[in-house]
Amino acid sequence: MKKVLVLGGGFAGVEAAIYLRKNEMDVTLVSDRDYFYIYPTSIWIPTGDVTREDVSVPLYDLARAHEFKLIIDPITRIEAAEKRVSLESGRVLDSYDYIVVAIGQGKIQMEGMKEHTLSICGAPEEATALYERLDALVQRGFGKIAMGFGGNSNDSSAVRGGPAFEVLFNVHNYLKKKGVRDTFELSFFAPMEKPGQKMGEKALVMMDKMFGMTNISKKVGSKITAFEADGISFEDGTKLESDLT
Template structure:
């Protein structure tokens, strides 16, 4: 039986391990933590609507259900040419003809970033956001600033959606608590038109949502650094804040920077549309580790990541069987999400034909809740996977 090593226990790695195992391959998954974290539903942790346990799935349960081997041990070094992986414990993994790199990405570092919390960072930060928000609510007043940054070397490395979601969820939560009028909520970002990837129509609707919820904006100015009590900008302005949430843009994973693999200017692994890497036979890169091909508006999203993972399983098995057929992720390249607001949502879609945002009051919130339930239990094999999901 052919052996496959999957590096990473996030959306990309877990999906790859599941689908590779379906091909009757000998699969080993290596992860730095013992649970699969459902980031899209972690947006409700800061408002107490969910806990970390609610949005986590133990990896040993997934391994047992699907039949892959599991190693919980962070990757310390990856030597691509030798197909050699050294783990933090000192354990060395060799002899795998196929390796799927799904290590995710690192975050761009700004001065004073330690004064912020991120919904897209370590899971512990989401819980810290909840605790900090509850402290302010007990005081019945506060200044809250939430935003995201960009990577000028790669426009796909931006995580804007979760910032909008947490911001609108906090607005809804403060209203439920009856203290919204005592809080200043501000959205900030360095680009002129944050959220432009969603299309012009979506931008117009976002502006309407900001005005309806009395959320202020500070956009179009470079962020110089963060301080304990605020955000400082290149124009000399300081946005004072008692609680700052900031989603830093992504950059290449530090392990991959010294792996010998070909990298983009932003540090992501350069692949073709089949997630193969030129000059490195049997090694594939998927998800946030891979440099995403496509138009300027492209974005690293979970559904594209899972398509990559499923395609790689298909492509590896066909290669083993000497079948000349491969699947590309390019036809699935779009922006697709349900942007939750706590009391509703908006359906967002973007393709080469343009973008749209459709309001979904009340029902949209429960649709996203149902997606989280579906994600968890379909991966555990307790309910069937829907076609294309």
Template sequence: MKKVLVLGGGFAGVEAAIYLRKQELEVTLVSDRDFFYIYPTSIWIPTGEATMEDVSVPLDELAFAHGFQLIVDPVTALDAKAKKVTLQSGRVLDEYEYIVVAMGQEKIKLEGMEAHSLSICGKPEEATALHEKLDALVQKGHGKIAMGFGGNPKDTSAVRGGPAFEVLFNVDTYLKGKGIRDNFELTFFAPMEKPGQKMGDKALVMMDKMFKMTHINKKIGVKITAFEEDGILFEDGTKLESDLTMFISAGVGHSIIAESGLPLSDAGFVVTNEYNEIEGFEGIYAIGDTASLMGPEWRAKQGHVAEVMARNVAYNIFQHMQRIDSKHSYMEHLNILCVMDTGNGAAFVYRDNKGGKMIPMPIVGHWMKKGWGWYCRNSKLGKIPRLPGM
């Protein structure tokens, strides 16, 4: 039986391991942590509506449910030509015919960012830290909160804007529920002129209305230069004062991948074709945030696209083993799709080549996203059937 090594325990890696096992292949998944983290539902951790345990699934349970081998040990080196992987423990993995690289991405680092801001899209522990800092401000009864995201001029797909909007609107709802919203100054910040433009012009108009309705301030269109303990500095010489700063930095290629010998984009992501194959490296595939995403300017790295890549690669590897010239591409599935939660409702966001739309879903939208979180956990564990295409 052919052996496949999957590097990464996120959406792309877990989905690849599950679907490779459906092809009855021998699969080993390597992860730097022992749980699969459901980032889209971590937005409720800062307000105390969820805990880290609520949005985590133990990888050993997933491995048992689907029959893949699990190694929890960070990757320290990848030699792509030799198909050799070195782990932090010193263990070397070099007996695999196929390697699926799904190690995610790293973040662009700005001055003071790591010391003076927290991210909802960073290490899982940061979401809990956000909850603790927000709770301290609530106990105090007043404060200034700033939340935003950054961009990457070298790769516009590597931007996580949606979660920043979600946490901000959830905090607004949370403070209103406490009866203390008027005692807090909430500000959204981003360096681009039209943050959220990927969603389309109609969505931008609706977002602007939402900011006005919730009395959330905006500081946009000016480059961020540094983070300080009490605020954010901008290129125009201004400072946004903040007692609690959440910032989602744009992504860049993983440092391990940079030394792997694989072909990279200007932003450090692995260059693949639409089948996630890598020219000159037969048997090695890159998926999810690790891969340089092809497509139009509005494209975005999202979990559902990563999972499409993973399922395709499982199919493509199996076909390759059978010497059958049949491959699946992710290009026809390229779109922006999300339910943007606000704590008391949500908005359905969709964007493709025909344009974008945002549909308000008061009350029911919040519970739809809650339901998706339950579905994600239980379908991954094999406790309920997967819906077609999901």
């Protein structure tokens, strides 16, 4: 029986482990966290409709149900040619016929991004932090909130803009329910001229209508130069003020 090491406990990693087990391979999955996080439904965490626990499935339960082995230990080094993987604990895994790398991709880090932004597509803890920050602003009774997404000039496919639209409209509705929408400024930002263009021209027209109907301002078409404590600076010299980005 072939032995396969799957690196990553997200959608790609778990799906690979399940598929390979169905094909009667000896599978071990390595993840840095002990739960499978359902990112698509995490868009409801910032507004308090669900919690992080609601959108998480214990990896041990999945491993038991689909009969693959599980190691919870962050990966520190991958040596592909040698089929060797080193873990944070010091453990070395090197007795596998194949390695499946399914650890996802990171973001291009910009000035101030780590310090002054939160992402629904980042670590699961960030979604909870978004809820806490938003709740604090609601308790204050007013504020400026900016949400958006960027891209990668070296790979135009490496863009996940949908969640930004979803969370922004969710926040709009959340503020309406709380009776404070009129005291908040909501803004959408993106460096490209036509964010969401992959959805088609009709979708872009509809998106603009929705922004108008919900009184959400838009700042697009200029590269982001820095994220700051009080907003976002752009290459054209403008700044979008924000209490929460």
